[in-house]
């Protein structure tokens with residue numbers, strides 16, 4: 001009797017899985033939602049704006065996939081739980097979760113005029129909650145569903161700033177470091193306490209030009225790269241910013257059985273930024 005063997009590409013198969021992308025209405029989240037849809041998963045797109053989430057879901061459906069949108073603030077656990085029940089009823093048990101909500105805020109960013117000591121605690125808290133708490137709550141709500149069926153893959157979107165803190169964004173860096181630490185914690189907790197087939201990993205994107213960091217990377221008037229963007233490019237061996245689709249290969253690997261023995265890791269997708277000593 002020959003040993004049953006999945007083909008190499010078959011290991012990446014996520015057909016008929018149900019995926020949730022929290023923050024799937026955003027620039028990076030929607031690229032990941034489209035990819036999961038193209039790969040055959042049913043995709044629930046969760047965002048705070050019903051309209052933005054709806055546009056992403058509609059595009060998944062018009063490309064031949066199954067996309068549904070859900071307007072929900074992922075920091076509101078009862079609301080997220082109600083959303084999770086609706087998703088399970090409509091699309092089936094969720095086996096892939098991408099936590100892509102989050103970002104920084106100008107009010108929590110130091111400037112030459114505003115030192116770290118002057119940053120408003122309200123702004124600091126909103127950044128910590130917006131990145132760390134949303135990931136924690138997302139994992140509680142959808143992770144519990146995975147424990148009932150004994151399998152699943154959670155992918156938290158961290159940041160380069162969680163591995164090597166960037167200047168000017170203290171709360172964001174600390175929150176993303178928290179996301180990385182929590183990813184490791186939850187990986188061990190779920191594998192030991194529930195099932196080795198529930199995996200938790202993170203992606204740490206490097207520098208991608210998106211709406212939330214445009215003010216830091218491009219000049220408002222001319223659109224030219226700021227000195228900060230020039231420094232980033234000089235420290236990125238590949239010499240460019242990331243494009244949202246650069247995340248897709250890593251995402252599909254982590255979401256699928258191709259990474260069956262991988263849990264608790266953080267994959268930098270950063271054009272070599274984190275590997276480079278700059279000299």
Ligand SMILES: NC(=O)c1ccc[n+]([C@@H]2O[C@H](COP(=O)([O-])OP(=O)(O)OC[C@H]3O[C@@H](n4cnc5c(N)ncnc54)[C@H](O)[C@@H]3O)[C@@H](O)[C@H]2O)c1
Pocket residue numbers: 022023024025026027028029046047048049052072073074075099100101102103104130134157158159160204205206207208209210211212213
């Ligand atoms: N842009 C970058 O260069 C970069 C780099 C590293 C990491 N990241 C991270 O990637 C993720 C996505 O970033 P992006 O650039 O696509 O940002 P984005 O602002 O375009 O998308 C974030 C999306 O999440 C939604 N969202 C935020 N808080 C939410 C909440 N509480 N409940 C539901 N939805 C919520 C927003 O409405 C938005 O649609 C974030 O976690 C960000 O920190 C971005």
